[in-house]
Amino acid sequence: MAVLPIMITGDPVLHSPARPVEGIDDEVRTLVADMFETMDEAPGVGLAAPQVGVPLRLFVYGWTDDDDVLHRGVAINPTLWLSPLPVGELDEDTESEGCLSFPGERFPLRRAERAILQATDLDGQEYEVRAEGWLARIFQHEYDHLDGLLYVDRLGHPYGKAAAKAQRKNSWGVPGLSWLPGRDHLED
Numbered sequence: 001m002a003v004l005p006i007m008i009t010g011d012p013v014l015h016s017p018a019r020p021v022e023g024i025d026d027e028v029r030t031l032v033a034d035m036f037e038t039m040d041e042a043p044g045v046g047l048a049a050p051q052v053g054v055p056l057r058l059f060v061y062g063w064t065d066d067d068d069v070l071h072r073g074v075a076i077n078p079t080l081w082l083s084p085l086p087v088g089e090l091d092e093d094t095e096s097e098g099c100l101s102f103p104g105e106r107f108p109l110r111r112a113e114r115a116i117l118q119a120t121d122l123d124g125q126e127y128e129v130r131a132e133g134w135l136a137r138i139f140q141h142e143y144d145h146l147d148g149l150l151y152v153d154r155l156g157h158p159y160g161k162a163a164a165k166a167q168r169k170n171s172w173g174v175p176g177l178s179w180l181p182g183r184d185h186l187e188d
Contacts, residue, residue, distance in 0.1 A: 001030075001037045004052040005178035006100045009150055009167060012175055013050045014101055016148045018057045021076050024124050028058070032074050032122060035060045041181035044100045046138045048145030051101050053178075059142035063135060071135050075119035080143045082112035082136075097141060097151050103179060105166050107159040109151055111137045 007014055021028060031054060039047040039060055048059040062072040090108040098106045115136035117129045131139055141151055152163040167173050 001033045003041050003180065003182055004034050004038045005180050006038065006042065006047075006051050006103075007053050008172050008177040008179060009102050009152070010173035010175060010177060011053070013053050013055050014145070014148070014150060016050075016055065018048075018050050018055045018146045018148075020057050021120075024076065024120070024122060028056075028076075029122060031056075032058070032060060035074075036062070038181055039100075042100050043181075046142040047100065048142045050145050050148075057146045059145065061135075061138050061142060063138055065135070071129075071131075073129075074122055075117060075139075075142070076121065078117055078119035078139075078143060078146070080139055081116040081118075082140065083114040085110055085112055097137070099141070099151055101145075102150055102152055102163070102167075102172075105152075105163065107152065107155055107163055109154055109159075111140050115139045117143075 031049065035047050035049065035052060038052060039062060045063040046059060046061040049056040057078065058074060058076045059078070060074050062070070064070050090110060092108045095108040095110060096106045097109050113132060113136060115131050117131060117139045118126070120126050144151065152160070155163055
């Protein structure tokens with residue numbers, strides 16, 4: 001297993017739809033193992049293949065909820081079903097997200113409160129997870145990466161403007177930028 005470089009916003013792989021995984025072979029299994037190691041080292045709660053420069057429709061996730069239940073898995077060629085978005089003012093404390101491809105920044109974003117993830121695991125078995133709260137948010141965030149979207153692309157005013165300012169300040173938004181968890185500490 002190896003820690004992989006994480007692409008930073010601006011690289012074309014992050015802003016283009018990923019292609020389906022054609023088959024689960026040793027190459028895909030190695031990629032998934034490396035993605036778990038990279039996500040854990042970052043540390044993050046999810047990581048999509050495009051974030052490590054691979055344009056495939058798969059992501060990994062790993063998060064422990066308030067009841068100490070670990071939710072950890074891989075979603076290959078996922079489909080995501082969402083509940084309607086709630087209305088009302090954004091809560092900066094409970095609705096803020098970060099992204100390993102937009103490191104060190106957090107902005108509030110409204111997400112659906114519930115999601116149903118349908119995907120295939122590494123053994124080729126189809127499965128379904130019904131998620132609420134933070135796990136549903138993780139699934140939505142990672143699924144967006146597979147469609148070429150970063151969460152900052154969804155931000156409304158004034159947060160979108162603040163994200164654009166952070167991108168300019170950090171000289172992001174160009175191809176080829178990345179950081180390596182364990183060596184670079186951009187999430188700090």
